[in-house]
Amino acid sequence: MxxxxxxxxxxxxxxxxxxxxxxxxxFRPIVTCPLVGLILGNLPAGLAIGASLELLFMGNxxxxxxxxxDEKVGSILACAFAITLGKGTEAxxxxxxxxxxxxxxxxxxxxxxxxxxxxxxxxxxxxxxLKGVYAAHWAIGLVGVVKDVLLVGFAYYLGANAVQGIxxxxxxxxxxxxxxxxxxxxxxxxxxxxxxxxxxxxxxxxFLGFLLASYMNVPSLGVALIAIIIGIEKFGLLxxxxxxxxxxxxxxxxxxxxx
Amino acid sequence: xxxxxxxxxxxxxxxxxxxYKITKKDLIRSSLNVGALGMEFSWxxxxxxxxxxxxxxxxxxxxxxxxxxxxYAAALHRHAAFFNITVQFxxxxxxxxxxxxxxxxxxxxxxxxxxxxxxxxxxxxxxxxDAIFLTTIRVxxxxxxxxxxxxxxxxxxxxxxxxxxIPAFWLRVWGVQKGYSMGVSFLEKASENGLMTKVxxxxxxxxxxxxxGMTKDMFWATIPVQIGEAVKGKDPTTIQSVLDGIxxxxxxxxxxxxxxxLLSKKINPMWLILGTMVLxxxxxxxxxxx
Numbered sequence: 001m002x003x004x005x006x007x008x009x010x011x012x013x014x015x016x017x018x019x020x021x022x023x024x025x026x027f028r029p030i031v032t033c034p035l036v037g038l039i040l041g042n043l044p045a046g047l048a049i050g051a052s053l054e055l056l057f058m059g060n061x062x063x064x065x066x067x068x069x070d071e072k073v074g075s076i077l078a079c080a081f082a083i084t085l086g087k088g089t090e091a092x093x094x095x096x097x098x099x100x101x102x103x104x105x106x107x108x109x110x111x112x113x114x115x116x117x118x119x120x121x122x123x124x125x126x127x128x129x130l131k132g133v134y135a136a137h138w139a140i141g142l143v144g145v146v147k148d149v150l151l152v153g154f155a156y157y158l159g160a161n162a163v164q165g166i167x168x169x170x171x172x173x174x175x176x177x178x179x180x181x182x183x184x185x186x187x188x189x190x191x192x193x194x195x196x197x198x199x200x201x202x203x204x205x206x207f208l209g210f211l212l213a214s215y216m217n218v219p220s221l222g223v224a225l226i227a228i229i230i231g232i233e234k235f236g237l238l239x240x241x242x243x244x245x246x247x248x249x250x251x252x253x254x255x256x257x258x259x
Numbered sequence: 260x261x262x263x264x265x266x267x268x269x270x271x272x273x274x275x276x277x278x279y280k281i282t283k284k285d286l287i288r289s290s291l292n293v294g295a296l297g298m299e300f301s302w303x304x305x306x307x308x309x310x311x312x313x314x315x316x317x318x319x320x321x322x323x324x325x326x327x328x329x330x331y332a333a334a335l336h337r338h339a340a341f342f343n344i345t346v347q348f349x350x351x352x353x354x355x356x357x358x359x360x361x362x363x364x365x366x367x368x369x370x371x372x373x374x375x376x377x378x379x380x381x382x383x384x385x386x387x388x389d390a391i392f393l394t395t396i397r398v399x400x401x402x403x404x405x406x407x408x409x410x411x412x413x414x415x416x417x418x419x420x421x422x423x424x425i426p427a428f429w430l431r432v433w434g435v436q437k438g439y440s441m442g443v444s445f446l447e448k449a450s451e452n453g454l455m456t457k458v459x460x461x462x463x464x465x466x467x468x469x470x471x472g473m474t475k476d477m478f479w480a481t482i483p484v485q486i487g488e489a490v491k492g493k494d495p496t497t498i499q500s501v502l503d504g505i506x507x508x509x510x511x512x513x514x515x516x517x518x519x520x521l522l523s524k525k526i527n528p529m530w531l532i533l534g535t536m537v538l539x540x541x542x543x544x545x546x547x548x549x
Contacts (some may be wrong), residue, residue, distance in 0.1 A: 017300075019297065019298075019299040019300040019302070020293070020296060020297040021295075021296060021298050022295075022296035022346070022424070022427070022428070022431075023296075023298065023346045024398075024418060024420055024423070024424050024427075025397065025419075025420070025424075028401075028419075030401060030404050030405060030408060030416055030419050030542040031416040031419065031420065032414065034408070034413065034415070034416050041537075043413060044411050046410065047408040047409075047412075047413065047415060048408065048411075050408055050410065050415075050416070050434055051404075051405040051408035051409045051415070054401055054404075054408075055401075055405065055477070056307040058398070058401065061393050061394075061397075067304075073458050087265060088424045091366070093532075094536065095374055097528065097529060097532050098529070101393075101529065104440050111304055113302060114303040114304075114305060115303065115305040117308065118303055118305050118306050118309070120340060121310055121313075122336070122339055124334070125313060125335045125336045125338075125339040126332060126333075126336040127332055127333075128328055128329075128331050130314075130317050132337065133310055133313050133314060133317070133339065134293075134299065134314060135336070136310055137293070137297065137300065137301040137310045137314055138301075138312060139293070140300070140301040140302075140303060140310070141300035141301050144300075149274065170351075173540070173543055173544060174540050176539075176540075176543040177536065177537075177539035177540025177541070177542065177543040177544070178536055178539060178540070179539070179543075180327065180480045180537030180538075180539035180540075180542055180543055180549070181535040181536040181538065181540075182530075182539075183478070183479035183480040184478060184479075184480050184514060184535050184538070185532060185535055185538065186477045186478075186479070186523065187474070187477040187478055187511055187514035187515050188514075188518045188528065188531055188532070188535065189469060190473065190474055190477050190515055190518075191515050191516075191519040191521075191522055192518075192522060192528065193394065193398070193470060193517030194470055194515065194519050195519060195522050195523065196394060197390075197394045197463070197466045197467060198467055199463065199518075201460075201463075202463045202464055202466075202467035203467070205464045205467045205468045205471065206470060206471035206474075207471055208468055208471065208514060209468030209469060209473075209474075210471040210474055210475055210508070211468065211471065211474035212468075212472055212482030213471070213472035213473070213474075213475040213476075213508065214475050214506055214507045214508045214509075215376030215506075215507070218472065219402075219406075220398075220399055220402035220403065220469055220472055220473055221399060221402070221403060222466060223469055223471075223472035224395070224399045224468070224469050226468070227464055227465040227467075227468035227469065228465055230464055230468075231460075231461030231464045231465055232461065234358055234460075234461065234464070235457040235458075235460055235461050237454075237455075237457060237461060253543060259455055
């Protein structure tokens, strides 16, 4: 149990360190849950839970300065609990969002202290002291890593019994209901994404994408490629020169040629 | 005119004896260094990516202001100012900033103008960047990865990472060179003929279509309510099968819009999850959901 707790907290460290590797999005559930599954000796469950949580958290992205619930810690812990306690995707889905919200709250408290370090780096930079800036960069990043490692490690090691108790106490027909909810919630993840992306002028294309998938079974990648062609054609991106002239002027030019 | 002359003379020097000219190697290295890759590692609410941006360009600043420690310190301080952008575009801005810093070092432009340009780029480039990476490429990568994972294929996570990151790293390396060589003029040109707006609109279409296509498969529960008498040897006609006969995936589409509408009423996703669980339990109990 202790070894597993340590290994799972290392997955959390890796997820947080992803922000130093170029924000590869390796902190997403589709990557971390299979790793957790591998550690707990149940890769198939990790893959299945990873796919479901990825859909649940589809709209959970940082756009602009918006900071969403912490899907890193939420999905690693939820997946670890679900697999350890022999429960399925429905248990992971029930646990993920509450844990993610708690983790974000803890981060917000810690982040309140960060301006002190940033200001120290500012003074260092003004003196031309690059090492001071490096120190601040690593300090801020590693505080985040340590927070996630401790949170995931302790929560997993100490919380498994409590979570087991809660899940065992829930009658089976309620867990069945959670399973059904797990199969509906991906629609919510997509609706969150839709709220960010869908503007009035692209609505027809949203439905076009749906119809291609619905009636013609075009897979997502195919829909994307068709969409790229439509985008290029609609805005004349391959011929920006011609596009700078307004269509009316071009028509007049043609008339002149005819005469 | 004076700026052109200065640039020509600067180039003349560089060929023979100026080892302090920014080279292609410097640029590419800066697009993959600790700062460039760690843009969000030291992210704070306070000044966001300021430390990482400073680290990204520090090496080139040292070259530009060689033998001028006070100017170097001032430049370092300048680039430790508030910064935020879609991370893959950070090296592009770094390239533009360094092209400008070379002119600052020659006394051609005011130091403040560098941060003015950086600040002006943050909004538009983040808009484009988020539309390209977060809401389009990421969603496509996730769609492909998730379908592999659901089939139990362990390549799912790897394929997801490759689809997302190959364009991301290409943009980093290409962007820093493009930004440096074209400088501010690129942006003037791009906004002059509206290319930027058009590209963004085209990306918006791609994002919308991909999300629309994926909405079809977003409802995995079934509605096993039978219609009419069950006929022996035939699958019973259910509400689900009738709906799918009219338009496959219409249930997922409806669920999408119900959530979309609830979210537009500013309802917290936590409540929606709890509500969905209650619906699932009630549905399982009475048998109208399966």
